[in-house]
Amino acid sequence: MKAYAKINLLLRICGRLSNGYHRLITLMHTIDLCDEVEIEYDSGKAFGISVDCGHALDIDEKSNLCYLAADAFFSRMNKKNEIMPFVHIRVKKNIPSQAGLGGGSSDAACVLRLLQEHFGKPFSKRQLHSIASTLGADVPFFLYGGCAVCEGTGEIITRVQSLDGLQLIIVKPSEGVMTPQCFKLADEYGFDEGKIDDEYFSFADILDYSQLEPLDKVLDIKNLLINDLERPARELMPKIGEVIDIIDEQGSLHTAMSGSGSACFGLFTSEEDAKRAFDSLSGDQRLSDCRIYHSVTC
Ligand code: C5P
Numbered sequence: 001m002k003a004y005a006k007i008n009l010l011l012r013i014c015g016r017l018s019n020g021y022h023r024l025i026t027l028m029h030t031i032d033l034c035d036e037v038e039i040e041y042d043s044g045k046a047f048g049i050s051v052d053c054g055h056a057l058d059i060d061e062k063s064n065l066c067y068l069a070a071d072a073f074f075s076r077m078n079k080k081n082e083i084m085p086f087v088h089i090r091v092k093k094n095i096p097s098q099a100g101l102g103g104g105s106s107d108a109a110c111v112l113r114l115l116q117e118h119f120g121k122p123f124s125k126r127q128l129h130s131i132a133s134t135l136g137a138d139v140p141f142f143l144y145g146g147c148a149v150c151e152g153t154g155e156i157i158t159r160v161q162s163l164d165g166l167q168l169i170i171v172k173p174s175e176g177v178m179t180p181q182c183f184k185l186a187d188e189y190g191f192d193e194g195k196i197d198d199e200y201f202s203f204a205d206i207l208d209y210s211q212l213e214p215l216d217k218v219l220d221i222k223n224l225l226i227n228d229l230e231r232p233a234r235e236l237m238p239k240i241g242e243v244i245d246i247i248d249e250q251g252s253l254h255t256a257m258s259g260s261g262s263a264c265f266g267l268f269t270s271e272e273d274a275k276r277a278f279d280s281l282s283g284d285q286r287l288s289d290c291r292i293y294h295s296v297t298c
Contacts, residue, residue, distance in 0.1 A: 003091075005034060032298045247264060278292060
């Protein structure tokens with residue numbers, strides 16, 4: 001199953017919760033850059049979970065979000081016992097990590113969907129959503145994909161008409177940004193709680209009722225396309241500001257960082273424009289430590 005990445009077209013911090021998490025409004029869209037997740041079931045072997053990501057990740061297997069997703073699924077089923085098969089999860093990673101593109105969260109959502117299918121839908125949509133939200137702020141979104149306004153810590157999801165076919169160039173510097181540090185610095189800058197809630201009050205409706213084509217729809221709300229994590233991320237990692245300026249030089253209609261970075265994206269008018277920018281950026285020595293992708297919202 002394909003586990004698609006996402007970009008945050010906007011991300012506003014609306015408040016801080018007592019558990020240290022932040023209340024957000026974000027507009028997320030899946031893009032065609034994806035990992036491949038497969039599960040093999042071995043009834044000849046006692047219950048257990050293994051995760052194989054090749055050499056893509058240097059984290060302990062039991063900290064892998066795919067492992068945690070499967071573990072949460074079976075715990076909630078109350079069936080971690082000998083009647084269950086051994087579960088081999090294989091992930092072919094294409095989405096870079098520490099990018100703000102949601103790779104790990106998307107893989108975890110894929111594991112939940114595959115298990116839900118294989119075991120004959122033991123959970124309602126609402127229950128699966130609740131398991132997903134224990135795994136990470138972005139995981140519930142990936143159960144649905146497409147385009148959605150996500151609120152709360154990310155778990156309150158309003159799906160809106162998708163903005164398919166937006167032409168994107170994504171640039172991922174080799175260095176990553178630590179998400180908690182980024183939020184911490186954003187706290188120091190402060191945010192205007194009520195004002196942001198007011199500005200985005202009817203945002204999902206505007207997106208749904210607009211008759212414009214996807215690209216024009218996005219440009220119509222360009223003044224709302226702000227990522228509150230961009231300023232702290234630029235401070236923690238100045239390369240982000242440089243990358244955004246370099247993408248801008250290619251005539252991008254809108255350039256921003258996704259999530260908590262460090263991947264940045266530029267939005268282009270047409271496929272030809274995006275291809276031309278891809279070729280030019282791929283040969284740009286200033287981006288020699290970066291991975292560059294031509295992608296599209298889907
Ligand atoms: O949930 P996820 O693993 O993506 O979050 C990573 C970190 O980002 C959290 O540990 C937290 O510090 C921060 N975060 C937050 N508020 C959110 C989402 C994430 O403070 N809504």
